[in-house]
Amino acid sequence: MVAAIDPAAALAPQIYAQLRASIIQMRLMPGQALSEKEIAGQFGASRQPVREAFIKLAEGGLVRILPQRGTFVVKISLRAVADARFVREAVEVATARTCCRVATEKDIARISAILDEQERVAARADNQAFLALDERFHHALAEAVDCEAAWRVIENGKAQMDRVRYLSLPGATPRSLLVEQHRSIVDAIARRDERAAMETMRVHLREIFLALPALAEQHPDLFENDSLPLHAEEMSHATIAALGSSVSAVG
Amino acid sequence: MVAAIDPAAALAPQIYAQLRASIIQMRLMPGQALSEKEIAGQFGASRQPVREAFIKLAEGGLVRILPQRGTFVVKISLRAVADARFVREAVEVATARTCCRVATEKDIARISAILDEQERVAARADNQAFLALDERFHHALAEAVDCEAAWRVIENGKAQMDRVRYLSLPGATPRSLLVEQHRSIVDAIARRDERAAMETMRVHLREIFLALPALAEQHPDLFENDSLPLHAEEMSHATIAALGSSVSAVG
DNA sequence: CCCGTCATACTACCATACCAATACCGGTCC
DNA sequence: GGACCGGTATTGGTATGGTAGTATGACGGG
Known part of the structure; x- marks a missing residue:
């Protein structure tokens, strides 16, 4: 599912790019919940870079972050x-x-x-x-x-x-x-x-x-x-x- | 210099808004270095929300983040x-x-x-x-x-x-x-x-x-x-x- | 006097721990 | 049987410590 990432380079941009592609290509379906912890586990990283990736995705209108509730792939609007x-x-x-x-x-x-x-x-x-x-x-x-x-x-x-x-x-x-x-x-x-x-x-x-x-x-x-x-x-x-x-x- | 912020609400967006206004209104001058630690101190917050504010500012082309070097207000280009x-x-x-x-x-x-x-x-x-x-x-x-x-x-x-x-x-x-x-x-x-x-x-x-x-x-x-x-x-x-x-x- | 070298003091970045708020679910009372 | 209610698990947000990398400046050799 997730391509390998380079642990030496900055993690946040790599995670962002991967998630972005997955969302656009509909591998991550609209409405699906994205857990910081779970994604971090998949990439073998901590929550922090994942969180930063989420923020950038939210800026582009690809995910929606609901405080204390969850982050979701936005439905097609x-x-x-x-x-x-x-x-x-x-x-x-x-x-x-x-x-x-x-x-x-x-x-x-x-x-x-x-x-x-x-x-x-x-x-x-x-x-x-x-x-x-x-x-x-x-x-x-x-x-x-x-x-x-x-x-x-x-x-x-x-x-x-x-x-x-x-x-x-x-x-x-x-x-x-x-x-x-x-x-x-x-x-x-x-x-x-x-x-x-x-x-x-x-x-x-x-x-x-x-x-x-x-x-x-x-x-x-x-x-x-x-x-x-x-x-x-x-x-x-x-x-x-x-x-x-x-x-x-x-x- | 910095207006008061609401410690109950999310800190990152508030810090972002303040810094953004300060940069646009030229209170933070082009070329000036912005230290995560120093800004955090000014707002009475930790470095993490400041870092997220920096990222959003960088997306808008208002600051430039140089890894392991520093974050700087971009000069007018x-x-x-x-x-x-x-x-x-x-x-x-x-x-x-x-x-x-x-x-x-x-x-x-x-x-x-x-x-x-x-x-x-x-x-x-x-x-x-x-x-x-x-x-x-x-x-x-x-x-x-x-x-x-x-x-x-x-x-x-x-x-x-x-x-x-x-x-x-x-x-x-x-x-x-x-x-x-x-x-x-x-x-x-x-x-x-x-x-x-x-x-x-x-x-x-x-x-x-x-x-x-x-x-x-x-x-x-x-x-x-x-x-x-x-x-x-x-x-x-x-x-x-x-x-x-x-x-x-x-x- | 000038140039290479190394110690130091930063930096952004990542990992971890903690917090407050929300959702979920089982039990209880009406 | 249905509506309310509280304990619990999970969430995003924040604080903090540690790491690797970079500029800086003092020192020592040429």
Whole structure:
């Protein structure tokens, strides 16, 4: 279950990284209780580093610490996912826009190479590898605009959203479509077409709305009992559906 | 120096809040070393809660923890400020845009009332109160779109930027202009004019570029020895200056 | 006079022990 | 039979001691 850790290096960051991955990949299920003592035992460490890992997880909205009661993996919340998606869209649309201005040809080549690899992987069943390349793609965009802080925010948003994707695999949006969207974004950046880059990114990041409601119904025990916030509700189902299947319309 | 804390409540969050405020308000100067033991003594607590406060401060980029060496208040970094500003602009422009769609008349009235109060305070010398109302204004926008996560990101960005503002007070951009910009944003939202709301917010958040270079020269000991990142450099001085004095052009 | 070396005084980090508050469960009373 | 109640186990929060690693400065050799 838990990979080996290096007892010489700092323990807290390692424990944090392991738990974070386990939560995102749904190996630790929403609602599950995490005991400081138990986790510490699994890692062969004391409670202190585990506690620090919990605090960092709580900051990212992956666990909830209830004083004197327990620490729990947060259930998937429509509100939390939509909120995270909102800020992610904001930052990543701005990133795409700025890419059009400052990305070098070398940057674009590097990003394009990632997509080539992702295309190859998309054919296989290896979902893990596919999502890793998805992460590399979005990371590369942030690197092209030279903004570390942007990536950290995007990463946080991705965490909430990826949990949904791990839940919905292998169905939902076909991987080939996602790669196509990625390609459209890079093409727009290469053309220095800000409007297209922004709109294509927007469409790409709203895909999640297509699968989300059905998943919530399908797994009521894994979802918080809440509803979409205002900023997400304003997107009617019709609008979302139209966006989801009209990538070419903006290209 | 340190305000009293409630020994019954959890100590770590209180210590965190106090230190955070002290750093932003430049009572703890950039570069200064923070000793776990010493801070613990000042608060009458043990080192453990102080350590947790340090970790949270490090996440927000306000201190830097060097293992086995010490924890230091980060110097003001042109890169860090510009990066934080970039994501803040992204999120807050998106917030303003969404406000145009979902903000109710009541929301707008509430925000407008904040500006009335800020107008009154702007005349006085009370910079602390002015900045508190600035915070309330931007917070109210995030509340109108019903996105908690957005506010947290904005808050983080504000921390880096407010430190600069505390350094530059009382000069730089006159407070009256800032309030005017606030008012322009609300007016645009009330008119449901997305483009104007976004552009006005953009201009507002780029004001900091006007004072930043001069401050860095003026206080070399308080600034990290780095330069603006790509995404900020692409804004030439001319462009920034033009934006800074052309609020009415977009209104 | 300058440079390498070692003792010392810090540091953050981890482990352990203790505390207060909450949840759970068995018994008791209505 | 159901509702209340108290003992007990477990939780996160805090305090404290110990460890490994790093800067510093004094000392001794070149």
